[in-house]
Amino acid sequence: MKRDHLSECGGCGSRRPFFLCNLRLRGIYRRLCPSCVLKNHPGSFCPVCFEVYSDFPPPSHQRLLCFKCPSISHLACAGTPANAHPGARYQCPPCSSPNFSFFSNARPNSNPAIDRDSALALVAACRIASASMNKAAAVARVEAERRVKEASLARKRAREALERLAYVASKDKDSKVVAASVAADHRAKSIRDASAAVSSQKRLKGNNIGSNGVFSVHSVSVQLQHSQINNGSED
Numbered sequence: 001m002k003r004d005h006l007s008e009c010g011g012c013g014s015r016r017p018f019f020l021c022n023l024r025l026r027g028i029y030r031r032l033c034p035s036c037v038l039k040n041h042p043g044s045f046c047p048v049c050f051e052v053y054s055d056f057p058p059p060s061h062q063r064l065l066c067f068k069c070p071s072i073s074h075l076a077c078a079g080t081p082a083n084a085h086p087g088a089r090y091q092c093p094p095c096s097s098p099n100f101s102f103f104s105n106a107r108p109n110s111n112p113a114i115d116r117d118s119a120l121a122l123v124a125a126c127r128i129a130s131a132s133m134n135k136a137a138a139v140a141r142v143e144a145e146r147r148v149k150e151a152s153l154a155r156k157r158a159r160e161a162l163e164r165l166a167y168v169a170s171k172d173k174d175s176k177v178v179a180a181s182v183a184a185d186h187r188a189k190s191i192r193d194a195s196a197a198v199s200s201q202k203r204l205k206g207n208n209i210g211s212n213g214v215f216s217v218h219s220v221s222v223q224l225q226h227s228q229i230n231n232g233s234e235d
Contacts, residue, residue, distance in 0.1 A: 011036030019122060021129035024136040034125035035102040039094065041128050043070040047092045047102075048077035050120040052127045066092040 009020060010030040020031045025040055038045065045052045057063060057072045064073045071092035078090060094100045102121040114122070 009033040009036055011040070021125055023129040023132040025132070029136070032129075034122050037125040037128055038102045038121060042066075042092070042094070043072050044128050044131075045124050046074050046077055047071050047094060048073055050117075050124040052124050052131075054131075064090040066090055066095055068092075068095040071095070 007020070009032055011032045012035065014033055019034060021034065021037050022029065022031055023037065043057065058074060062075050064075055064078050066073070067089050068091060071094070073090070073092055
């Protein structure tokens with residue numbers, strides 16, 4: 001923000017570097033002169049005595065409502081009896097005079113002093129601005145706490161998601177290890193079965209060769225015995 005803007009009212013544009021109030025108006029932070037502050041908060045104070053209504057306005061039998069704006073005046077501050085009558089069409093000072101101004105420190109001799117009404121208007125404007133900033137700070141605090149809770153919840157969910165991902169990855173790794181172990185066991189069993197089958201076939205083959213050899217020797221010895229008997233009978 002430029003320095004000129006810091007010393008200029010954001011409402012009417014007047015330059016009062018020592019009498020500007022910071023406040024939040026309709027959700028926007030602004031710097032306004034006391035007149036603009038009071039004109040934008042007509043129901044927050046009495047426009048005659050400049051008493052600021054902290055919590056609630058005066059009761060209905062002690063106040064008058066302006067029929068042109070939301071301004072609320074004390075019945076005792078309203079003025080003449082005709083204007084102060086509850087049934088009368090009451091107009092607050094800003095509405096009754098087109099050139100009305102709550103605050104003006106313009107002096108012919110450039111004297112920086114202000115009169116009593118201007119001082120009361122300044123104090124009322126500062127109180128309204130202070131209340132506005134306090135409400136804005138409370139809203140900002142609530143919003144910050146809400147965002148902190150949302151961030152904490154998001155962080156918790158992210159941590160849970162990472163833990164879930166790590167768990168799923170671990171389970172997938174374990175399942176792959178188990179599958180590989182089972183496959184290795186199947187391969188080892190297949191190799192053992194194949195080796196056992198080959199060994200069995202070799203044993204069967206060796207037994208067949210051995211039985212055939214015994215049968216042949218026995219046949220040869222029997223034939224030799226028969227031939228010897230036959231030779232002896234011939235002699």
